[in-house]
Amino acid sequence: MPSRPQAVLFDSGGVLMQPKGGRWNPRADFEDIMREHFPALTDEDLAGAIAVGDVFMAAAADATTPDYDDFHRAILSHLGITGTPELLADLRRPVPPASILEVFPEVLPTLRTLRERGVRMAVVSDAWPELPELHRALGLHGFFEAYAISALVGCHKPDPRMYRHASDALGLAPEQCLFVDDAPDLVEAALTLGYQGRAVLRTPPERPCPVDWVTGIDQLLPLVQPAA
Incomplete structure (x- = not known):
């Protein structure tokens, strides 16, 4: 049985934040x-x-x-x-990011708790290079040691380079990291690469999910442990 992971690799959209009005592209305005x-x-x-x-x-x-x-x-x-x-x-x-984006209610308290416990964190997202600036404007800065952003890495998930860019930046092996995404197939891909994983499905799925899932990232807290 694998040991509890020491780090969490978060997807961004649908896991940490969402667009107001429900549409990512084009922008709400x-x-x-x-x-x-x-x-x-x-x-x-x-x-x-x-x-x-x-x-x-x-x-x-x-x-x-x-x-x-x-x-x-x-x-x-x-x-x-x-x-x-x-x-x-x-x-x-x-435009002010808060005018078009919002952070899920449990996200900031959960990130603070993870940081206090010494759990390391990174982001793995199919996004444009401005993502860290968006996070900063939404109060999500200071939590993540690394970003694997598709526009900069040069590929999309589930390309292994996306996952490994983040875990390598943390200096951790895949099995030491918990990958979290709102797309179960991308969690499946991470599992095949040796990562641990959970899907975040904020609305329970109508069909069986192929991977373990939670409805909010606060439910990840019992699954991780800080580095020794």
């Missing part, structure tokens, strides 16, 4: 920005463009995280709109 530039756009127009963006992201699933401007160009092309530098910049204009 996409419709408002587009209507500022093109008032004649209808809800149907924008919904069709967002659907094209979903297809674009799905096509990139086996490669690295695409450039966000390229993502927006794909959406705009569907609308017959040229992605000028000014428009692309507006779609990426800085």
Whole structure:
């Protein structure tokens, strides 16, 4: 029976935080920005463009995280709109992260407890390079020793390099780390690589889950132990 892990490797979206309104891409203010530039756009127009963006992201699933401007160009092309530098910049204009993202209620107390116990932590996320800055703005800074971010590592989970980038940064073997993700198949992949794992399913699944799961990260506390 494996010993309790000494570190936790967290996915970010769906585990630590979620988008307000339930949509990751494009950003929650996409419709408002587009209507500022093109008032004649209808809800149907924008919904069709967002659907094209979903297809674009799905096509990139086996490669690295695409450039966000390229993502927006794909959406705009569907609308017959040229992605000028000014428009692309507006779609990426800085906004307070708390206006579009929120941390799950149990996350900060749990991270504080893990840190107090000496449990080491890292993030393994299919995300853009700005993720650490987003975490900082949401109060999640100071907890994670390392980030494995797909846009920087150059691959997506379940590529083994994503998991190993984090565990290697901590100087720990896979079996010493607990990988946590809201996608059970990505937890399965981690298990095959020798990591311990749990899925975070905030709504109980309708079908049997192939891996052990919890409904919140506070339920991970009994599963880990600090380094000796």
